[in-house]
Structures are given as C-alpha cells and as structure tokens.
Amino acid sequence: MPSASDQHGIDMLIRKLESIATLSYEERQAIRSLPIRIHVLGARQDIVRDGDQPAQCCLILSGWACRYKLLSQGKRQILSFHIPGDIPDLQSLQLPTMDHSVATMKQATVAFIPHECLRNLTVDFPNIGGLLWRDTLIDGAIYRAWMAGIGRRSAYERIAHLFCELYLKLQAVGLAESYRCPMPVTQMDLADALGLTPVHINRVLREMRGRTLITLRSSTLVIDAWDDLLRASEFDPAYLHLEKQAAA
Amino acid sequence: MPSASDQHGIDMLIRKLESIATLSYEERQAIRSLPIRIHVLGARQDIVRDGDQPAQCCLILSGWACRYKLLSQGKRQILSFHIPGDIPDLQSLQLPTMDHSVATMKQATVAFIPHECLRNLTVDFPNIGGLLWRDTLIDGAIYRAWMAGIGRRSAYERIAHLFCELYLKLQAVGLAESYRCPMPVTQMDLADALGLTPVHINRVLREMRGRTLITLRSSTLVIDAWDDLLRASEFDPAYLHLEKQAAA
DNA sequence: CGGCATGTTGAATCTAATCAATCCACGTGG
DNA sequence: CCACGTGGATTGATTAGATTCAACATGCCG
The missing domain is CATH 1.10.10.10 (Winged helix-like DNA-binding domain superfamily/Winged helix DNA-binding domain)
Incomplete structure (x- = not known):
C-alpha cells in the first residue's frame, strides 16, 4: 500500500545518509524513486536468517532491529542495533550468504528494496555506491568499538x-x-x-x-x-x- | 627499489582477492600495474595511527600486522590480524579519519598504494570496486565472529x-x-x-x-x-x- | 655473556555468572 | 472489577572463570 506515508518512509533513508555524507538533489531524487515494498512486522520477528541468500535489502522505516548470532546452548550475541534509516543487511549486496540473522526488537515497519535496484543505483550514481560502502564501513567501525568494549571495558x-x-x-x-x-x-x-x-x-x-x-x-x-x-x-x-x- | 620481487609482492594481493572472488585477465593486469611504494618495517611498528587521515592504503606483502585500539590505563584491544595480501586500512578510502591504529606484529614488507590510484581502479573496473567493498565486508564478518566469541564463548x-x-x-x-x-x-x-x-x-x-x-x-x-x-x-x-x- | 622480553607457575582475589526466588506492570478473560 | 497469567525486573546467596600479584624460568639478541 505505497502512499504518502511511504514517501516519508524513504526520506528516513535520505536523512540517515545525509547524517554521514552530502547528497545532491539528483541523488536524493534517485533514492526517492527506489521501488519499495513495505511490511509491518511484529516484535521479535526475524527479517533474514543466518544462511539465507536474500535478493533484497531491508530498510528500517520505524521501530528497531538488531543483528544477532545464535551459538550453542541458547547463547546469543547481539551484534548491532538498528534504527530507522538503517539497512541492516546492506552487506548482502556483496556477500550473498548471511552469516547472522536480523530481527525486529519491537513492532517495526520495514521497506524491502531489491538488490537489483540498489545495484542499478550504484551504477547510475557512483557517489551513492561509495556512500553505501561508507555506510557498511561505519557499521564496521561500530563493531570495532563494541569489540573494544566487550573485550576490555x-x-x-x-x-x-x-x-x-x-x-x-x-x-x-x-x-x-x-x-x-x-x-x-x-x-x-x-x-x-x-x-x-x-x-x-x-x-x-x-x-x-x-x-x-x-x-x-x-x-x-x-x-x-x-x-x-x-x-x-x-x-x-x-x-x-x-x-x-x-x-x- | 621496485624490482622483480615486487611483482611477486602485488601478486599476493591478487592471490588474496582470488580467494574471495574471481578476477578476469584484464582485472589482474590492472591490479598488477598499480604503482606501489615498498617499505620494510620492523616489528611492532605503527603503520597508521588512530586519528590519522592517510592518503594511501597499505598492502601487506610479507609479515603480519594487526589493527588495535588503545584505551585508558594501557588497555589494548586487538581488532584483527592481517596477513600477506590484506589491506588493513582499505576502509580509509571511504572513511578519511582512522578510528584505530594499524601496526606490524613482526618485521614486515608493506606496499603503499595511493588512494587516488585505487579510486581510479574502481572507476575503470567497477567489479574491482565491488570486490574491494566485498573485502571490507568480510573484515566486518570477521569482527562479528570475534564479537560473538569475546562476548559469549x-x-x-x-x-x-x-x-x-x-x-x-x-x-x-x-x-x-x-x-x-x-x-x-x-x-x-x-x-x-x-x-x-x-x-x-x-x-x-x-x-x-x-x-x-x-x-x-x-x-x-x-x-x-x-x-x-x-x-x-x-x-x-x-x-x-x-x-x-x-x-x- | 648479559639483559630484557616472553613464557610459566602458584596463590589470593574479584568481577561477573549462576541459581533461585520474588516482585511488578500489564493485558485478558471470567 | 478483580483473579490470573506472563514477560520482564529485582534481589539474595553462592560459585566459577578469569584477574591480579608476584616470583621465577627460558630464550633470544646484541
């Protein structure tokens, strides 16, 4: 049911990207015209699972999500928290197989964007490609900060x-x-x-x-x-x- | 002192990249023609430091390196180990300021590659761009595995x-x-x-x-x-x- | 050969885990 | 309107895994 509120939805992504870089008008427009499929998910529901090979990425529009890994004996490590504007499985564009799961924390609205559309976007707008790369690198920087915390604080x-x-x-x-x-x-x-x-x-x-x-x-x-x-x-x-x- | 052994050096990068993807002949040649500046470093020597804004990336040709963060009271968290073929500061292409340091573990030979050349390479060969992105994402995957280990094992x-x-x-x-x-x-x-x-x-x-x-x-x-x-x-x-x- | 970094071991201690209740807020249905 | 059920929060008692402190051994390098 794409409507006016969806527009508001994808603007969340723009707001997020503008928090880590600068976008031109054309780039904003290109992002706004991404085709998205909106889903409302309940709390504690998996979005993608360890081992999956998704053909799309999920953009959080509202609510929170987290990445996590399950270990033996019910042990769980949460790897990151994700808020509106985040694309927690963006890495699946380059790494086909998920090595962890992503789930909602509370009720959430997510927008699914086909990999193909994101790839086309990065071809037409190399700067956006670089920006998405940058975004995954910031995820990596946060992992490093968490590692230092868990290991030494x-x-x-x-x-x-x-x-x-x-x-x-x-x-x-x-x-x-x-x-x-x-x-x-x-x-x-x-x-x-x-x-x-x-x-x-x-x-x-x-x-x-x-x-x-x-x-x-x-x-x-x-x-x-x-x-x-x-x-x-x-x-x-x-x-x-x-x-x-x-x-x- | 670029010579025959350097050729062997950059081949290390090719070998590494081919361990995570496939390269065409042209791509291999393009990588081989990257201009590099070779340095021999002693053990436990910083290559880039937290806060630096490097204009080049370092490719390990021989020896080992590690990323690390220093915390208060001399606490240190090693974030990753790097072996020949790795580019431990590849993320600096998109994240100008280092949020951690990289140092050698033992005596090491490293090749410095200017950011500009790597950027040109990704423009001329988008597949290589994607591959470098993929490489940084694998670093991220390893961070996740370490986090799960430190946190829960x-x-x-x-x-x-x-x-x-x-x-x-x-x-x-x-x-x-x-x-x-x-x-x-x-x-x-x-x-x-x-x-x-x-x-x-x-x-x-x-x-x-x-x-x-x-x-x-x-x-x-x-x-x-x-x-x-x-x-x-x-x-x-x-x-x-x-x-x-x-x-x- | 001497010096210093690294490795090894023991004993005491501590942070955080484990086990086990109990409590509380909230939503549901009788 | 209140009993009940449930998930999360809170607290106490005890234990365990890892740290700390300290000493000593080993081995490598100049």
Whole structure:
C-alpha cells in the first residue's frame, strides 16, 4: 500500500545518509524513486536468517532491529542495533550468504528494496555506491568499538558507552533530543549485546540510577548527566563518522 | 627499489582477492600495474595511527600486522590480524579519519598504494570496486565472529576458534598447509585480541597442549587434531566467505 | 655473556555468572 | 472489577572463570 506515508518512509533513508555524507538533489531524487515494498512486522520477528541468500535489502522505516548470532546452548550475541534509516543487511549486496540473522526488537515497519535496484543505483550514481560502502564501513567501525568494549571495558563502562552511541545515532536522524530517547530493549537484550548476564545488567543499571546518571524505564532512556556518561565510558564519537558532529 | 620481487609482492594481493572472488585477465593486469611504494618495517611498528587521515592504503606483502585500539590505563584491544595480501586500512578510502591504529606484529614488507590510484581502479573496473567493498565486508564478518566469541564463548573456545580462522585464512593464500602455519603472536597479543589476560592464555594453551589439540611454539602453530579443534570452537567457516572453501 | 622480553607457575582475589526466588506492570478473560 | 497469567525486573546467596600479584624460568639478541 505505497502512499504518502511511504514517501516519508524513504526520506528516513535520505536523512540517515545525509547524517554521514552530502547528497545532491539528483541523488536524493534517485533514492526517492527506489521501488519499495513495505511490511509491518511484529516484535521479535526475524527479517533474514543466518544462511539465507536474500535478493533484497531491508530498510528500517520505524521501530528497531538488531543483528544477532545464535551459538550453542541458547547463547546469543547481539551484534548491532538498528534504527530507522538503517539497512541492516546492506552487506548482502556483496556477500550473498548471511552469516547472522536480523530481527525486529519491537513492532517495526520495514521497506524491502531489491538488490537489483540498489545495484542499478550504484551504477547510475557512483557517489551513492561509495556512500553505501561508507555506510557498511561505519557499521564496521561500530563493531570495532563494541569489540573494544566487550573485550576490555567493565560492565559499567560498556553500558554507558552503548547509551552514548545510541543516543547520538538517534539524534543524528532526528529521533532524539533533550537527552531522552527511545530504547526498546530488554535487560536481556542489553546483556546479549554487551556480553553480560541480565542479572548483572540489572545491578549496574540500578547503580547508574542511584548516581543519577541515567534512567531506563518503559523503553525510554533518560540521560540525567550527559557529561558524566561520556566520562564514565571514555566516549569519543569519532568512530561514528557522523558528518555534522553532534553535541558531544 | 621496485624490482622483480615486487611483482611477486602485488601478486599476493591478487592471490588474496582470488580467494574471495574471481578476477578476469584484464582485472589482474590492472591490479598488477598499480604503482606501489615498498617499505620494510620492523616489528611492532605503527603503520597508521588512530586519528590519522592517510592518503594511501597499505598492502601487506610479507609479515603480519594487526589493527588495535588503545584505551585508558594501557588497555589494548586487538581488532584483527592481517596477513600477506590484506589491506588493513582499505576502509580509509571511504572513511578519511582512522578510528584505530594499524601496526606490524613482526618485521614486515608493506606496499603503499595511493588512494587516488585505487579510486581510479574502481572507476575503470567497477567489479574491482565491488570486490574491494566485498573485502571490507568480510573484515566486518570477521569482527562479528570475534564479537560473538569475546562476548559469549569461553576462553578455551575463543582461542580454538581464532586458530581455525587464521589457519584457513593463511591456507587460502597459500601460506599454510599440513596443519602447520606461522603464528607470530605473543601470548599478550592473543590476550589483547581475545579479551583475556596473558596468564590465562598461557594456562589454556597448556591445557590444549596437554590434550594434543595444538602446539604453539616459536611463532609456529601446529594443529594436532583439526577435527577436535573445529568441534571445540564450534567453528563454521561460512563467515570467512571464501570462494573455494577449504578443507573444513 | 648479559639483559630484557616472553613464557610459566602458584596463590589470593574479584568481577561477573549462576541459581533461585520474588516482585511488578500489564493485558485478558471470567 | 478483580483473579490470573506472563514477560520482564529485582534481589539474595553462592560459585566459577578469569584477574591480579608476584616470583621465577627460558630464550633470544646484541
């Protein structure tokens, strides 16, 4: 049911891309004319699965998604969180077989874009090709930041760092301001993203609340002390490679 | 001092690229004619540093390198290991500012290729452009595998998994066979790569030696029981996205 | 041959995991 | 309108995997 609201949908992608680079008018128009197929998905639903060979990419229009890997004995590692404007399986353009899964976190609207159309776009507009490459590279930069966190930071620092990252990413596409943002993740999700247990997440969150650093309740993050949060996590936003650097 | 041996050098890149895709004759020739500047570097020497804005990429011709991030209090996270044929800072083509450093592990020969030449190459040969994109995406896939390991696997599994990965990567470019390969890393390097301490690495290596799984001595890894190693680490080579799948 | 980096081992300690209840908010149906 | 069910959050008690500290061994290089 493509309609006026879809237009708003694909604009989310433009907003995202303009947060990491500059687009010309023609390029914006070319992106707007991408054919998309819109789906509304429930919470915790797989979009693509480990081993799949998708022929399309999914653009998040509303809601959140995450990439994850399942290991033996029910262990799960969340690899990234994705917000509106993101294309969490963009790499499938060049890597046919998925080495992980992508799922929604909460109810989400996604737009499917055929690989072929994206390929044509990169042929007609090499700059957009470069920009999509750049986008996947930023994903890689975020992986590196997470790796450093999981490998070498304390639980407290890891959680603080993640909140800084997500707040800035949301802010960059206009989905956060005044140190408040949506955060539709359970404590179990945080645990699986940060290499901890839900119990420990709970305890650290309590401590942060006690120190009036942040409050996470009913899927909303409130940052009470942004500067302290930055300091606690030694956060340096450079790795997000945002074009217009935010209030960091 | 470009000479006959350099030719052999850039062939390393071709060998690497052909391990993850197919090249036409013209493409191989175009790559061979890239202008390169060869340097010999000592062990533990930075090639590019966090914050740099390089105007060239570095191709490893011999020796090993690694990406790493430094955190406060001397903490270090190694983000990836790189072997001959790899271009560990290829992402700088699209992300001008480095968000981490790259250094040699042991003495290494590297070839510097100006960004401009690589860009021209991707314009003249879009397939090579896609292939370079693919290469950076495989780096990303390896990051994901490491994240899952650091976040959710035991020390024993992590170490085993890393050895499987490195053996297959080396084998793919002809630098390993018969379950032996170079492994010029100290126990401290392994610790910083896997989110552990050198002491613990030492203990787990001893255990693996005791179980006749692997032996790591004088910078050489000998795999005594490949199948057990695969099983111990639940290793699935799919994430390496190798063209000609190895004996896994 | 001497010096320094790396590897090895033991003992004590700690962070975070595990196990196990209990609590709470919310939505549903009787 | 309230009992009930459910998923998520919270808390306590205990344990385990890995760290830390410290000492000593080994081996490589100039």
